Amino acid sequence: xxxxxxxxxxxxxxxxxxxxxxxxxxxxxxxxxxxxISPEVRAVYDYIESMxxxxxxxxxxxxxxxxxxxxYPQAVALxxxxxRKNLRVVAMTLWVSGTGLADQIIAQVARETGKExxxxxxxxxxxxxxxAVIINMGQNLYTTFPTDYxxxxxxxxxxxxxxxxxxxxxxxxxxxAGNPGVEAWYVFGKDKYKFEMGGGCTGVMAPGLYPLLRSGxxxxxxxGLRGAAEYESLIxxxxxxxxxxxxxxxxxxxxxxxxxxCNLFYFALRRKQQAS
Amino acid sequence: MSVESIIGAWVATGLTLFIFSFxxxxxxLFKLAEHLYVGVSVGYTIVKTYDTVLxxxxxxxxxxxxxxxxxxxxxxxxxxxxxxxxxxxxxSRYAFAFIVGVGAGLAIPRTISSFILKQVEDTVRPLxxxxxxxxxxxxxxxxNPASGVNTIIILIGVTSVLFYFFFSVEHxxxxxxxxxxxxxxxxxxxxxxxxxxxMARMSLLIGRLTDLIGYADGSYxxxxxxxxxxxxxxxxxxxxxVKSEPPPER
Numbered sequence: 001x002x003x004x005x006x007x008x009x010x011x012x013x014x015x016x017x018x019x020x021x022x023x024x025x026x027x028x029x030x031x032x033x034x035x036x037i038s039p040e041v042r043a044v045y046d047y048i049e050s051m052x053x054x055x056x057x058x059x060x061x062x063x064x065x066x067x068x069x070x071x072y073p074q075a076v077a078l079x080x081x082x083x084r085k086n087l088r089v090v091a092m093t094l095w096v097s098g099t100g101l102a103d104q105i106i107a108q109v110a111r112e113t114g115k116e117x118x119x120x121x122x123x124x125x126x127x128x129x130x131x132a133v134i135i136n137m138g139q140n141l142y143t144t145f146p147t148d149y150x151x152x153x154x155x156x157x158x159x160x161x162x163x164x165x166x167x168x169x170x171x172x173x174x175x176x177a178g179n180p181g182v183e184a185w186y187v188f189g190k191d192k193y194k195f196e197m198g199g200g201c202t203g204v205m206a207p208g209l210y211p212l213l214r215s216g217x218x219x220x221x222x223x224g225l226r227g228a229a230e231y232e233s234l235i236x237x238x239x240x241x242x243x244x245x246x247x248x249x250x251x252x253x254x255x256x257x258x259x260x261x262c263n264l265f266y267f268a269l270r271r272k273q274q275a276s
Numbered sequence: 277m278s279v280e281s282i283i284g285a286w287v288a289t290g291l292t293l294f295i296f297s298f299x300x301x302x303x304x305l306f307k308l309a310e311h312l313y314v315g316v317s318v319g320y321t322i323v324k325t326y327d328t329v330l331x332x333x334x335x336x337x338x339x340x341x342x343x344x345x346x347x348x349x350x351x352x353x354x355x356x357x358x359x360x361x362x363x364x365x366x367x368s369r370y371a372f373a374f375i376v377g378v379g380a381g382l383a384i385p386r387t388i389s390s391f392i393l394k395q396v397e398d399t400v401r402p403l404x405x406x407x408x409x410x411x412x413x414x415x416x417x418x419x420n421p422a423s424g425v426n427t428i429i430i431l432i433g434v435t436s437v438l439f440y441f442f443f444s445v446e447h448x449x450x451x452x453x454x455x456x457x458x459x460x461x462x463x464x465x466x467x468x469x470x471x472x473x474x475m476a477r478m479s480l481l482i483g484r485l486t487d488l489i490g491y492a493d494g495s496y497x498x499x500x501x502x503x504x505x506x507x508x509x510x511x512x513x514x515x516x517x518v519k520s521e522p523p524p525e526r
Contacts, residue, residue: 069483
């Protein structure tokens, strides 16, 4: 058996091991590769940066724990930025399986930044209906969420002072891992009730959202762990995403090399078979 | 460190390692973690839905605030359950008709506006921009999404891909060239999507490994190390047991 044949029949567990090591070693011994900021991530940052103190920032955490590695760092970075700018944060989720995680994220960042529940931020929780929730919020926020996640009546909360519907939101960001997510927020929210919005998503979803970005339907997009790392760099608070970027680069490099080697061995084998 | 955090760390580490053990081969530890994941997520969803919908959005407003109008959606929703009683199952059609009608009515105009009209508008942008003092300007900047050259690329891409999926005309002669161009654009799109998918999957691996590294800390009782030893040991034992067992009689 030739080298090419042996390599093409290699035990897949060896490839798993290579990928595992390429991920693990940079996490244990980071080198700090530079992170270039993309215009789409900067657009979200710039918009939040330009918002005056007390503006209403709606953050919809439309994901569950299975997408935590990508969207959790995005949520943490966005919340840190919003709290630093003293924006009024209205958080919610359209995913019932993500309510506990979303509450944990908001409470953790609020604790770190010294923000007060119901005064500086509120977590509305989840309401049934998927996209219909967005339409209902556009008509009346208080009938959609009569109480917040902790059961307190939303009517009269200081953080929601002057906020009656989505028309009173200054900027919205949906961190989506699927449907309902960024697209639903654009279609049933921004397009109908005319507020500015940006998006954050998993890497798998990012290519599908670029058409919305180019046409100006969303003003910015944070894509995957890479986008989260860029946002962390922008706010000057390096966290989980930046720490993972070395590992991401190393695994990508390993995959590129493996793809090239596979092609090389495939063509070498084909040439040999044609010759014989 | 709170007891809940320590227990959480041990459970998370154990389940992660059990799931990862599938990379070696299918085994009972992986099955245990897989079934737990499905069970816990379904259980969580049922409990949250019951608490939010039945208790907070239906029971409390009706009983405490006397919002009787809520009985109308409750009645329509209850009609769905009629499917389980063959004699009155036809009643459920009213509930489905209501949902389909409202859903389609809400979705169709918004989807056409957002995904067709806005995207068509973006595809047929003007090739030149009118700049005061300079007149009509064509921009060659590939990095600027709104540049003239990118508008041409998008126009060629959209038309050639649409032509590729137009099967009423045989793809020969000039048509073949257009269809081939469409394939090139499709391949680039698939490549970009696959690249992003790889990035996303690696991000998930990074997330789990980051947690495993964190849980190797002494403050948690080093669950990563102990449970890794346990998992490897269990895999070795299972592997030996499989080898020593005689093949089943046929």
